[in-house]
Amino acid sequence: MALETYRKKRDFSVTPEPQGRKAPRTGNSFVIQKHDATRLHYDFRLEMDGVLKSWAVTKGPSLIPGEKRLAVHVEDHPLEYGGFEGTIPKGEYGGGTVILWDRGTWTTIGDAHRGYAKGHLDFELHGEKLGGRWHLVRMAGKPREKRENWLLIKGDDDAARTEGDPDILDERPESVATGRKIEDVAGEAPGWSSKTGRIGKHRGRTRAAPPEEQPATVGVPEPSKIKGAKKAALPDCVEPTLATVVSSAPSG
Template sequence: MPEATDAAGAPVFVVQLHDARRRHYDVRLEADGVLKSWAVPLGPSLDPAVKRLAVFTTDHDLEYATYEGVHAEAKYGSGAVIVWDAGVYTNLTRDKQRRPIPAGEAIERGHLKVHLRGVKLNGTWAFTRTDSDWLLVKVRDESADPMLDLTVSEPRSILSGLTIDELAATRPTA
């Protein structure tokens, strides 16, 4: 997995599957020295017609990008966590004059468009703030596939190779 801001200088992203009170995918993007995070209950979709709820959550330390394990109620919540996907991303967000907008500023403005290059997820997604939450939507591109659900076909961690249930059964609570 790439380290935060990999050798080529690209910021990292990670998608962690978290089996908390409710199982969800935490989509995290490196920006402003932290991981900006959204809880996506159903996970990222490759179908541009699908709008996924994305609840903006607390920032996480960059080191958390490689966290995988089971922990009791703690700083980031209880339950099993696997690294479902990770890689680097390019911020594609632009203003009306086509000038780049830094990721942190784009998040504050309520719209961020990124191109992911991960193990499982590749292509462009948009995060858009609504009145109360955010939406995560796949942009129509060569990686869009309405027939493929990676949350079903690719359930394993890219680090350990375990499913979240296998990890929960084999790791002690920390």
């Protein structure tokens, strides 16, 4: 899969995801990104041939040997995506929240290209959370299936766990890059990106607040409309009315 597929699915003027480019074929990094989109899943990525070969692991990796986890093979991602953490806007491909759940290096057991082509990759992970031997096995395809379904399986070694042991997904939910949990990143809507930093909230048009109600004023009638009014000149002086001292309050 080429990066053209990755780019065609994204509007980079909207999403903070890196556009990226194909890099020299020298690295052996791996990353796992916890991705809360339509459904919560874990994106498992192995660096190979200058890109990140990618699988969406629906239930996340299991440390119990023989426990098979469905891994849907998706488009190649650029190496820069291995450092991405943030919020993909709703309406965009993969819209949702992403954290960098694990990272490190991987070493192949046998020929990686031959194993990938045959649909059976054996490798070891050297990550901050995951380690030991792992297998990626391609399932037999069904007619008209658009994507390849693989299985991610833990090998039986010292890094494995048994039934009843804590689930690594529950035990270590935090990002290895920032220490945050996925709900912490989601709470910073519309997003935060390790590429651009905190993304400011979009401020659309705001409705003007309704004006405060003013008390009704009593209009002053025209003098000509007052019953019994007579037209006359104003006096030159009006005698002031003086108060008169009395011994009791007036009635009424």
